[in-house]
Amino acid sequence: MQITVVGTGYVGLVSGACFADFGHRVICVDLDEQKIAALKAGYTPIFEPGLEQLVASNVAAERLSFSTDLAASVADADVVFIAVGTPSRPGDGHADLSRVYEASTSIAKAVRGFTVVVNKSTVPVGTGDEIERIIRSTSPAADVVVVSNPEFLREGAAINDFKLPDRIVIGLDDERARAPMIEIYRPFHLNQGPLMFTGRRTAELIKYASNAFLAMKITFINEIADLCDRTGANVQEVARGMGLDNRIGTKFLHAGPGYGGSCFPKDTLALAKTGQDHGSPLRLVETTIQVNEQRKHAMGEKIVQAMGGDVQGKTVAVLGLTFKPNTDDVRDAPSIAIIQLLKQAGARIRAFDPQGMTAARTIISDIEYAKDAYDAATSADCLVLVTEWSTFRTLDLKRIKSAMTTAKLVDLRNVFRRSEAEALGFSYHAVGMPGPSAG
Structure with a gap:
């Protein structure tokens, strides 16, 4: 054809x-x-x-x-x-x-x-x-x-x-x-x-409903992660236990800094507006939007607290700028909101992403862009993993630590093992993965 x-x-x-x-x-x-x-x-x-x-x-x-x-x-x-x-x-x-x-x-x-x-x-x-x-x-x-x-x-x-x-x-x-x-x-x-x-109208709604449901699933596990932080439970094991139920499934149950990208943010917002226009408000979707926006700022605060509550004049290395791996898309990426909050708090930012730096420069120009993860970590007071690119999963943490001024690691994707990071001398902070003393 x-x-x-x-x-x-x-x-x-x-x-x-x-x-x-x-x-x-x-x-x-x-x-x-x-x-x-x-x-x-x-x-x-x-x-x-x-x-x-x-x-x-x-x-x-x-x-x-x-x-x-x-x-x-x-x-x-x-x-x-x-x-x-x-x-x-x-x-x-x-x-x-x-x-x-x-x-x-x-x-x-x-x-x-x-x-x-x-x-x-x-x-x-x-x-x-x-x-x-x-x-x-x-x-x-x-x-x-x-x-x-x-x-x-x-x-x-x-x-x-x-x-x-x-x-x-x-x-x-x-x-x-x-x-x-x-x-x-x-x-x-x-x-x-x-x-x-x-029908044509049904097809149009299937798309929005699908994205909104997945966005709600991400937001739900993120709130469960917060509860895990407070109670000493392990969000990864909670998610696995939930996902083994075929009615729930394991996909989109990975705790992190919130969803971003070109679809979920705009589609949830558009669906919520459609519901309001037709007198059928979608309260779950509206709440999902609000919680996800709050989530990004909460992750910035989490980093500040991991650094003792004060980041003024300190250097934060940010690994990952795209909203997910294997793309160059930084639209509504959690990294952008996190970096902006840290900058407002007085931190210096050195960032690296395998594909997203060109796009990120059009949004945030007054930070330093590194040539690789090890360059980003050099003289940093804290290393923050925001996007779980596969290349970050295999980082030489011993080399990373030796390059840093202070060995603080904030893992917003739960990529690293706490035991390994702490054995190397890192102060390790994850999402919904409390340390031995939690609870």
């Missing part, structure tokens, strides 16, 4: 490359001329394991191409995917749908013949109805069916998630779209893959 993907951000580029790898002919369109020029030159503007190779192989096979000409790219397409950003709208927290609606207008002007327009952007319930209205009012004669096909990609594992999905949700209100959507996802359908057809 001939597929056009509007938007070459995270979702658009990953989806386009994977569709091309299925054998479809795909054009990825973006108005950003520099980004398209970079993609044509073989440069992938986002870090995602395996993506650069996937893009290169499909470009070489002439199944994947890039363009800034939306009209020409849409005209011959069988299916057009909208994959543009929907960030939180400044001021009120609603999803900013301006790019979705702009894309819809442009698509309406360019379509020729029967076309399926698929929204892959994360949007509130009813957005598909508005996309359809925009297309009808812009081009009344356009023969278009609007479908919702939300993405469920985890940054750092997106290609695997796309090719081995738990489910593929397809929301349609016009049966003419069923056959084209089955053809697009044919590799899964032939293998009795998890295609779920439902």
Whole structure:
């Protein structure tokens, strides 16, 4: 099939490359001329394991191409995917749908013949109805069916998630779209893959509800971790004991500094606003948002207390800036809030991240960026692990300690073993993992 993907951000580029790898002919369109020029030159503007190779192989096979000409790219397409950003709208927290609606207008002007327009952007319930209205009012004669096909990609594992999905949700209100959507996802359908057809509004809500539930799960175990700190219980063992129940499961039960990234913060906020707008407030989601924001600041306070309650003039080494490993995404990352709190308290910050420092510099410029973890630890009064990159899991703690001025280690991901850290002389502080004297 001939597929056009509007938007070459995270979702658009990953989806386009994977569709091309299925054998479809795909054009990825973006108005950003520099980004398209970079993609044509073989440069992938986002870090995602395996993506650069996937893009290169499909470009070489002439199944994947890039363009800034939306009209020409849409005209011959069988299916057009909208994959543009929907960030939180400044001021009120609603999803900013301006790019979705702009894309819809442009698509309406360019379509020729029967076309399926698929929204892959994360949007509130009813957005598909508005996309359809925009297309009808812009081009009344356009023969278009609007479908919702939300993405469920985890940054750092997106290609695997796309090719081995738990489910593929397809929301349609016009049966003419069923056959084209089955053809697009044919590799899964032939293998009795998890295609779920439902109504368009239901599909839109499935995406938000899924992210909100996972965000609540993270926030729940973080609050349990706080209780473990007070009672002497072990949050890792609590989580394991919970997760062995198949109704609960082990995923997203890892205590830490709170969730961040491009999805959970904005999607929980947008869902809460949708509930308020429809007179059906989602109190659990609203509380999750509040607790998660408080969590990031509480982790900053935890570091201050680990350093004796005063960080004025002291150097804190921060390892990990991205909201999770295997990405370069620092949007709403806990590290940003933690660093800002420490700076306000008078600390000097020296930070390192394997992939996130370029993006972090656009947000926080007045800190020192180190060349590696050992450089970050040099002359530091405290080392803080914020993101659990695999390279940090195998650090030579003996070498780290010898580089530091004061051997304090705050492990916000519970990566290290207390016994090993303390044997080397560290004052070790974890999350929900009290020391021998706790309780």
